[in-house]
Amino acid sequence: MKAKAQKPRNLAVVHGKRVAVLGAGSWGTTFAKILADGGSDVVVWARRPELAREIQEAKRNSDYLPGVNLPVSLRATARLDLALAGAEQVFVSVPSQSLRENLVAVQPHLGENAIVVSLMKGVERASGLRMSEVIAQVLPIAPDDIAVISGPNLALEIAKQQPTAAVVSSTSLETAQAVAMLATNGYFRSFVNTDVIGTEFGGVLKNLIAVAIGIVDGVGYGENTKASIITRGLVEMTDFAVAYGAQPETLSGLAGLGDLIATCQSPLSRNNTAGRLLGQGYSFGDVVKQMQQTTEGFASVGPILELARAKGVEMPIVEQVRQVLDGTLDPKDIAPHLTTDSDEPQGERTLDDGQAHGGAALWGSLKRAFHQLRNGGRGSLGD
Ligand SMILES: NC(=O)C1=CN([C@@H]2O[C@H](COP(=O)(O)OP(=O)(O)OC[C@H]3O[C@@H](n4cnc5c(N)ncnc54)[C@H](OP(=O)(O)O)[C@@H]3O)[C@@H](O)[C@H]2O)C=CC1
Ligand SMILES: O=C(CO)COP(=O)(O)O
Helix, strand or coil, X not given: CCCCCCCCCCCCCCCCCEEEXXXXXXXXXXXXXXXXXXXXXXXXXXXXXXXXXXXHHHCCCCCCCCXXXXXXXXXXXXXXXXXXXXXXXXXECCCHHHHHHHHHHHHHHCCCCCEEEECCCCECCCCCCEHHHHHHHHCCCCHHHEEEEECCCCHHHHHCCCCEEEEEECCCHHHHHHHHHHCCCCCEEEEEECCHHHHHHHHHHHHXXXXXXXXXXXXXXXXXXXXXXXXXXXXXXXXXXXXXXXXXXXXXXXXXXHHHHHHHHCCXXXXXXXXXXXXXXXXXHHHHHHCCCCCHHHHHHHHHHHHHHHCCCCCHXXXXXXXXXXXXXXXXXXCCCCCCCCCCCCCCCCCCCCCCCCHHHHHHHHHHHHHHHHCCCCCCCCC
16 A cells, blocks of 8 residues: 655744844754744844854854754844844753853843743753752743743754754743743753643753763773663652652653663763763863863752761762762772662662652553554644
8 A cells, every 4th residue: 555645844934023032152042043943033142243244144053063053043142232132932051050141141131021031951060059049049930930941952953953852940830831832843842740840850960960971981891881870860860859849750750761872872972972071081170171062061060968967868879989089989889889888779760660650651652652653643742
């Protein structure tokens, strides 16, 4: 029988909403493209005028996305006031440690009803706060007007329009849906939830596990070691996030497991790459000098371990990453210490043994996915 021709699936709707993207690095620029390809009227803010000019005039960002043609409709400026004028949604993609100072500059130009969306995957070193918490502290906006986006989103792949998905999260489902409507096009699908804590911590924590994977890769260990670290890493991520109020199923979704897989597998990941250099014997200082782009995991290790201690959560893998960064653990010793310091044999705690509360949720997600498949993939944003 002849296969039925598939209709091209293009979710892009031309709605022309005016939005701003702050930060013109690899993710800010890629996200601006996602939004423009979804039909929004996008202005990117780049702090360097020459980069703003290149994006505006040549529709290129050769520093961060070599070889990628940006949408003709995309505009760019080095003036924050112009980028923010009339913007209904403001997407922020600067390094996490610079968010606070940037928000102070944003505040006088922010529209009254604007939604602010964090695209970042770090915590503030000095305070241990998540990016949405820093936004809530600095800007005079209601928590319901803040959203975060996270998922398996390696910028360069998406800039080449390779299909992927992400989660948009806000304490207000309506806000998450409003953002997801704009952040959806023919190659990028946004799902929604209201678990801001889980969505945000998923993105932060997978970076730390990706550094660990890079380290063992650099040492020369193989797939067993990496699979052990990824699996144990997901348990650490879930324990930590749940202790801070996350829903465990968020960690088994796109913003947790999905992003963990993408980041741990890909040489495009900066955290993974930085870890690999450490595993090859470079010192932390040398690696920092070599990395030309933001490596969020490095700044998050300290605050995450402090937060873990405050809730009595064990994070042996993240602890060992810190020791390698400090130079107190030989990278080749990172693998054998996958559980605890105890000499006693430990029972394996997995996500379905009820202790991390993730099993039922994972089973629920699988059932929902199966149901969706049986129904021809029908479903709405957020199902
Ligand atoms: N790249 C990716 O695949 C993804 C990244 N993310 C997250 O996005 C966030 C941004 O990362 P990404 O775009 O990759 O980083 P990049 O290193 O690619 O770009 C950083 C951007 O921030 C700018 N910048 C640096 N310091 C400051 C500062 N003090 N004030 C204002 N702007 C500054 C840089 O400007 P300049 O060029 O002038 O230095 C550049 O535009 C991170 O939290 C990351 O975890 C999330 C998903 C995917
Ligand atoms: O968050 C990312 C992919 O989802 C990008 O990871 P890196 O910051 O390690 O490059």
